[in-house]
Amino acid sequence: METNKFMKFILKNSTAVLFVMIFVMFGLIAPRFFTLKNFQNIMSNASYIGIIAVGMTFVLLTGGIDLSVGSTMYLSVVVCGKLINEANFPVFPAVLISLLVGATVGAVNAFSITKLHLVPFITTLITQTIARGVGLFITRSVAVNYPDSVTLMSTSTVAGFIPLQIFIFLMVVLVACIVLNRTRYGRQLYAVGNDLESAKKAGIKSDRLIASTYVISGLLAALGGFVTITQIGRVNAGFGSGDEFDAIAAAVLGGASLFGGVGTIFPGTVLGTVMIEMIQAGLVFANVDIYIQPIIMAAIIFSAVFIDSIRTMQIKKLERRNILKA
C-alpha cells in the first residue's frame, strides 16, 4: 500500500523528479553548476521562451497549435526597433505598439480558425510566412540594433535582486495560473479542450474562447520577443525562427497534450522550459564535445517525454488496482 502511494507520488511528479535528477547530475559533474548565479542565468535565458510557451499552452489546451509565434516575435521587435530608432518613439509606447502587433497577428489567426474554419496548423503556418515576410520587407533583411536604453534593461532588477526578464516571466506565469485555475474562463478552456462538442452543448462559447487563446499567444510572443531583445540588443533576419518548436517542446515536456485538455502552466510548462535550458547549460558546463551535445540533449528530452507517457499508463494501472482492492 505504502509502495503504491510512493510510486504514485513519483509518477505524478515525474517531470519534477527528472528535473531535480538532471540538476544534481550536472552539479556533480561541474560543481560551479550549483551556484545561485548559474540558476539565475538559466532562469533568465529561459524567460523569453517560457513566456512564449505560456501562450502556446493556452493554444494547446484547446487542441490547437500556433506555429506563427517565432515570426510574430520577429515582426513585433522589428516594429518596436524601427519606432525607437527611426521615429524617435519613447521605449514604453513603442513596446505597447509592438505588443499590439503581436496581438493583431494572433487575431488574424483567431479569425481564420474560428470564422473561416481553417485548420490551425495551416493557418498559423501561413501567418508565420506572412509575418516574417512583412518584417523582412520593413528591414530589407538589415539587422535592427536597439539603443543602450533598451539593452540596459537586461541588467536592471526588481526588488533589488530579481532580474527584470525573470520578473516579467514570473508575472506572466502568475497571471496565467490564476486565469487557468481560478476563473470560469480557465475551466471552460479545459472543457473545450477535453470535449469540444460537450462543451458547446453545455453552452460554452467555444469559438470566442479558442480565438482568445491565439490572441494571447500572439501577445505573449511579442512580449517574449522584447524580453530577449533586451538581452541580445539586435534583431537579425533569422530572429525567432524555430522558436515555435522550442515553445511547443517546453509545453509538451511539461505535460501538455497536443490533443488538448491536458496541461498546466505551473509546474508543467515552467519546468519544461527551465529543464531544456538547464540541459543546454549543463552540457556547456560539462564541456561535452559539441558534436555530441545535440544527441545528449535529444536523448534526455526523449526520456522525459517517454517517462511522461508511461507515467499516465502506470497511474491508471495503480488506481485500477486500488479500486479492485476496495
Place this chain on the structure above:
Amino acid sequence: MRKGIVVLFILCLLVPSAIFAAGAQESDQVTIAFCFQDLETEFWVAGHKAITETLRENGIKVIEKNANEDANRQLEQVKDVITQGVDGVIIIPQDGESAVTIAKTCNEAGVPIGVFNRPPSDKSAKNLVVVANNEVIAEAAVEHMAQEAMKLGRKVHPAIMVGDLGDPNAVGRRQGFMNVIEKYPDLWAYEPVEIPTKWDANVALANLQSAMQANPDIDFLFTSSDFLFPVIKSVLAPLGKWTTIDDPNHVILAGLDGDVTAAQLLEEGYIDATGVQNLFYEADLMIDAMLEAINAGNGTPDKWMDDPGFALTQANLDTRAEEMWGWVLYKERQ
C-alpha cells in the same frame, strides 16, 4: 455572339504569342538566376547586393529567388529557372550537401552553375565555386590574438563560439582557430572551451553565459561570426570585461566576416581583429567565370576559386580598413 467568341478565342491565342515574341526580342540578353538561401545577416545582405549589382552593371538580366532557408525549396526554384531557360545559375546554398544536389541538377541540364561563398560538401558535381578560405582567414585573425596574448606574459584561457556544425564555413573557421591552438601549446592555461551557437543569437547568449559562469577566467574569445558581437557585449559588460584593448580587464576578442559592427568596434578599440572576406572581389570572380563559361558554350564549367581574405587588426587598421566591406558600409552610414 458566336463571332464574338471566335474573336475572343483568337485573341487568347495571340496574346501569349505576342508575349513570347517580346521575350524572343530579349533573348540576346544573358539571363542569370541568383538563388539565395536567405539574407539572415549583414554579410549575406552585402553579398546579395554585390552579386546583383555587378550582374546588372554587366547588362545581365537577373532572376532572383529566395529559398527562405529551405534546401528543398531552393532545389525546386533552380529546376524552375532551368525550365525558364536561364543561361546560368548562381546559388548561395543552404548547406554543403544541398549544393552538390543542386549542382548535379544543373549539370544534367547543361546549365553552368556557380556556388557562392558556401562550398559544396564534395567535388562530385561540376561547378564554379567562389569561397573564402575560412580556415586561413580564421587562422589569421586568431594568430593576431595569440600575438596579443603573448604580450601579456602569461597563459590565457581560450574559447571559441562555434557556428552551425552543418555549415562548412563554420567548420573551417573552427579548424583555423584550432590550428593556432596547436601552434602555441604553451600559451594556453586550459583546453579551449567550445561554445555552440547554431548561428542563433539566443543560443549563443545562453551558452556564452554558461561558459563564462563555468570558466570565469576566459580571456581569449574568438567568435565564428561578427554578428555575435552584440551578444558578447551583453554577456561581458555585466562582468566588467567589455573593455577597450588598453584596459587590464580586456578579453582578447576577434571575429570573422568583416561586418559593420566589427568595423565600429575595431575603430572604438573593443575588439582586436576580424577576419575579412573580400565580398566585392568574390562577386567579380564569380561573374567573370560565369560569363566566360556562357560565352564559351560550356554548360558544365568546373573551377574552384579561393578568396584568401585577410585579418583586419588594430595593427593594420590604418592601412587596410578600406578593403573591408563592412568598413565601407560603416563609413557610408556615418
